[in-house]
Amino acid sequence: MQAKALLITIAALFLTGCGEGATITPSTASVASDETLMESADDELVEFNGIAKMKSELSEDTLKWLEWYQTLPESSRDALSLVPSEFVTSGVVALETDTDQAPPYLSSLTEAELLETEELARYYFTEASVGFDGVEDIYPADDSYFLYQNTGIEAEYDPGNIIIFMVLTGKDQAEGNPARSISIARYSKSDNWKVINSGH
Numbered sequence: 001m002q003a004k005a006l007l008i009t010i011a012a013l014f015l016t017g018c019g020e021g022a023t024i025t026p027s028t029a030s031v032a033s034d035e036t037l038m039e040s041a042d043d044e045l046v047e048f049n050g051i052a053k054m055k056s057e058l059s060e061d062t063l064k065w066l067e068w069y070q071t072l073p074e075s076s077r078d079a080l081s082l083v084p085s086e087f088v089t090s091g092v093v094a095l096e097t098d099t100d101q102a103p104p105y106l107s108s109l110t111e112a113e114l115l116e117t118e119e120l121a122r123y124y125f126t127e128a129s130v131g132f133d134g135v136e137d138i139y140p141a142d143d144s145y146f147l148y149q150n151t152g153i154e155a156e157y158d159p160g161n162i163i164i165f166m167v168l169t170g171k172d173q174a175e176g177n178p179a180r181s182i183s184i185a186r187y188s189k190s191d192n193w194k195v196i197n198s199g200h
Contacts, residue, residue, distance in 0.1 A: 108160035121165045133170025157185040
């Protein structure tokens with residue numbers, strides 16, 4: 001009986017006496033995780049075409065484009081075939097090269113071919129389509145432009161048979177929109193050039 005009383009006394013002392021003056025402070029590990037959570041709250045998740053990325057992983061240009069994209073009505077979004085490079089999935093058909101450089105799309109075309117395709121792009125936005133209010137600026141996209149490796153139509157064409165122009169139409173300039181792309185291609189040198197894709 002005395003042993004039982006002694007045990008109860010020791011337990012009571014342990015539970016009450018040892019706790020006096022003790023304060024509970026967060027460990028450095030929990031403080032660090034709290035800071036990480038705060039950073040995560042600032043770095044929001046961005047989703048496009050079912051692919052989620054953290055905002056910090058995306059370039060400023062992509063973020064601006066996505067902001068503009070969100071302002072479009074759903075029907076206009078569905079009409080766009082553009083996929084920002086940071087959202088291109090592993091299913092994209094990419095051209096293999098011996099170097100890290102992009103394939104030479106521009107240098108694969110002659111000066112005459114570049115002029116011919118530019119004329120076709122101008123015609124598309126001035127006479128073949130309505131509502132664009134002409135062409136304010138037009139220039140070929142860089143060889144590294146991600147649309148050359150698009151999961152859609154562009155990936156079917158090799159350098160020398162495709163060119164992408166960036167076109168600022170009168171309508172886009174008036175509305176403050178960025179330049180849109182137009183893809184012009186042919187299957188072989190003996191085929192005629194045709195517009196295969198256009199959009200923001």
